[in-house]
Amino acid sequence: MRTDDASGEIEVVYCKDNKRTQTYRDVDFTFLGFTFCPRRAQSRQGKLYTSFLPGVSENALKQMRMAVREWRLSRYTSMTLTELARQCNPILRGWLDYYGAFYQEALGGFCWYMDQRLSRWARRKHKRLQGRKQCRGEWLRKIKMAHSGGGGAGNLAFRPKR
Known part of the structure; x- marks a missing residue:
């Protein structure tokens, strides 16, 4: 969920990753200096996949x-x-x-x-x-x-x- 600071509204954000592949308008949000969004990740076996991860905003x-x-x-x-x-x-x-x-x-x-x-x-x-x-x-x-x-x-x- 995301809170819009100006109006105080709460929005739902779609956490897109390999298992959730639909397309939505809002797929990221920022909290405490981090942007949470779909990012490339690597499994322990070395395979690349998409995961919902935080990174510097x-x-x-x-x-x-x-x-x-x-x-x-x-x-x-x-x-x-x-x-x-x-x-x-x-x-x-x-x-x-x-x-x-x-x-x-x-x-x-x-x-x-x-x-x-x-x-x-x-x-x-x-x-x-x-x-x-x-x-x-x-x-x-x-x-x-x-x-x-x-x-x-x-x-x-x-x-x-x-």
Whole structure:
């Protein structure tokens, strides 16, 4: 069921999955920053099927991107990567732990966005990376490989935990 906040009405939402295949107008709803809708899932045997699962909502993603944009990371060129990670990681980890608890694939776009912001910071910090997208991408890959899973600075360039 879904409650319309403006009018207080309650609507019934059809939970579409492999066993319920009819088509209805309303097949998703948002609650506590999660959108519940039909999503692709994989069984233990490796078969793909459709299930009604929660994932981070578009509105929550937009709010996270706006918050990161307000940080203006590219302006902190006097900070090292470790200092930058120490400042941002508590908030980023909180978001990843909360929204990544169910359908982590929905966070892929936000992870890409954070990589772009970090790449922009690197471009301004290290002049040799200016105008060279391939060099920035290689720099980011090296940082991720060097610090993956260690809790260090490279975890700012994150991917959801599997």
